[in-house]
Amino acid sequence: MSSPGFPAKAIRAGVRMALCLAVAGGALTLAAGAARADLRMCNMTGSRIGVALGYRDAQGWITEGWWNLGAKGCETLLRGALAARFYYIYAVDYDRGGEWSGKAFMCTRDREFSIRGVENCLARGYDRNGFFEVDTGEQKSWTIQLTDTPRTPENSR
Numbered sequence: 350m351s352s353p354g355f356p357a358k359a360i361r362a363g364v365r366m367a368l369c370l371a372v373a374g375g376a377l378t379l380a381a382g383a384a385r386a387d388l389r390m391c392n393m394t395g396s397r398i399g400v401a402l403g404y405r406d407a408q409g410w411i412t413e414g415w416w417n418l419g420a421k422g423c424e425t426l427l428r429g430a431l432a433a434r435f436y437y438i439y440a441v442d443y444d445r446g447g448e449w450s451g452k453a454f455m456c457t458r459d460r461e462f463s464i465r466g467v468e469n470c471l472a473r474g475y476d477r478n479g480f481f482e483v484d485t486g487e488q489k490s491w492t493i494q495l496t497d498t499p500r501t502p503e504n505s506r
Contacts, residue, residue, distance in 0.1 A: 386430040386490040392418035393496040396444035402426050403437035403455040403480050410467045412455045430489040437480035440495055449495055451481030
């Protein structure tokens with residue numbers, strides 16, 4: 350994990366990138382050879398992206414970031430068998446602007462972070478961003494793929 354080249358705040362307001370989320374459980378890991386149990390993120394776009402991750406562990410909610418993924422690159426976000434069914438992702442496109450976001454609001458900051466709790470983000474000195482939910486179906490290994498979607502009048506607003 351490393352600090353992003355551009356802070357999330359620098360992303361142009363109002364610019365949203367449509368999210369096309371392709372997920373694959375153990376099949377991708379098995380197809381690659383060794384059967385490792387991890388949570389992986391693959392950037393299928395032509396841009397560099399920054400990724401923040403939210404999840405619930407034994408002590409409660411935690412958000413972590415930033416992982417920087419080059420165009421067409423993959424990164425392991427969590428190593429080992431997955432302990433939760435749901436994980437949450439917020440990502441920003443450093444090159445073209447825009448973001449992949451959702452309705453689950455969690456705390457972030459502009460530089461590398463690990464934040465406990467999702468409440469009162471602004472009062473605690475953090476940013477607050479919407480994360481999208483990934484349902485792993487209780488698999489022990491999962492890969493998330495972020496892709497571009499062609500802009501249409503519906504999704505470009």
